[in-house]
Each structure stands twice: as structure tokens, then as C-alpha cells.
Amino acid sequence: MEAEVEEELRRIRRERADWSFIQSLPPRQRAALQYYIETGDIRRAAKLAGLPLEDFRELMRRAKIPLAA
């Protein structure tokens, strides 16, 4: 059941994301958002982006990616 929930949340993140905005970002931020979309792991995604957690959450908002939990 947990795997089903994870897949549902991944689908929501993929569908809601503004992919053209994500593609316009520098590689590090783009990779970090893609990592978050696939894993839902915001802390490691923020580290990948080289951003503090709150700044990464703002980047997610600009990319229209919901925090899904």
C-alpha cells in the first residue's frame, strides 16, 4: 500500500510540474527538481540544488511542484 501511495504522489508531482520552467533552469537546479519529483525527498534534493531547504521549497513553488506527503 505504501508503494502505491509513493507512486500516486510521484504522479501528482510529475503532472503538476511546469516542465518548461524546469528545463530553463541551470543543470544543478534542474537535476535537483527532477530528483525531488521522482523521490519526494526534499532534503536531499535541496542539497543537490546547493540551496537551503526553504529556498528549495520556493524553487519548487516557482516550478509549480506541490509538496506531497
Place this chain on the structure above:
Amino acid sequence: MQAVADTCFLLDWVKFSRRDLLFDIFTTVWLPEPVLGEVRSEDTLTWISERLAQRKLSLIPELPELRARALSLMTAVASRLSIPLVDYPEAYCLEAGRELGAVVLTENRGALAVPRILPEYSGVVVWRSLEVLAQAVRLGKADCGVFDRYREEALHEFPRRDLEKILNEVGCRDGGGRGRGGAQTH
């Protein structure tokens, strides 16, 4: 009832226009120093500082014994591949919640899983914003539209199964949770 808030919960909750609902539910919301240390934006810091001044929020210092227990918890979770990782601020919140008998507020799926997976944490109550909103509805502090409002304002989504269950429990089957990604009410 008291609560301990972690960073991921807080960063979305402060975007909600009815964020002070939190204090209709909890007499005190504790903010551990490792969580406060992660907050950077002026808006969030202003809200925190005002609520600290009103003594609605209170700080928990970073105590060596809680720190040690939080590190042990991180290790215990990391050794179980079935649970998402728990990072230090969330682990500290779980330990503080266990110590204080307070509800732990988090959006971290690893932290959510801890009471279910680790028997020694089975008594720790962990809520997401979803459970906070449900409690606000139960107490008559918010109506059924609060779920959609939160999802839109905080850019936040819940698993359909969990949202439907909560909407049924609080009698909001036809009044909340419509829209993108989450539960449908038909």
C-alpha cells in the same frame, strides 16, 4: 494539547492564510532550535517572531540528550530500507514530541512512518497538515473548504486515500478535497 513543528510542516503552513488556526488546536507549539535554524525568509521569520512574542510558539533548545537520541533514531531508520530516511531536524522533533507528549507536526514521510515501524515510538502521535485541518473542522474552527484552500495556498497535496478517509471522518465528503491530484468527491 501541545505540538512540536518540523521545518517541512512549517514552510508550507506559513503560506496558508488561516495559519493561526494552529493555535485554535494547540495551546503551545514548540519549535526546536534545529528547525528555527533552517528558516530564512522574512515572511516566515516575522510570523515566528510575532507568535513567539505572543507565547503561542515556544523554542526548545538543542539539548545533548535529545540530540543523541535523535542521532540514534536516524541510524535506526537508515538501517531499514523500507522507510524513507529521517533527517536530523525531523528526528529531533520526534524525540522532543516523545519527551513532551506532544503531537509531532511533519510532512516527512519517514517521520510519519516511525511510530508504525519502530515499537518504541508507537506512542508518538505524528500529524501532517491534513490531520491538523481535520482537527480544525472537528472543533468547528474551519469549514470543509479549508482542505482545498490549504492545497491551493500552500501548493500542497495529500494522498487520495488519506484525504478521502479524513473527509469521510469529518463529514466533508461533498465539501472539500475537490480538484487537482487529491481525492475526488464523487
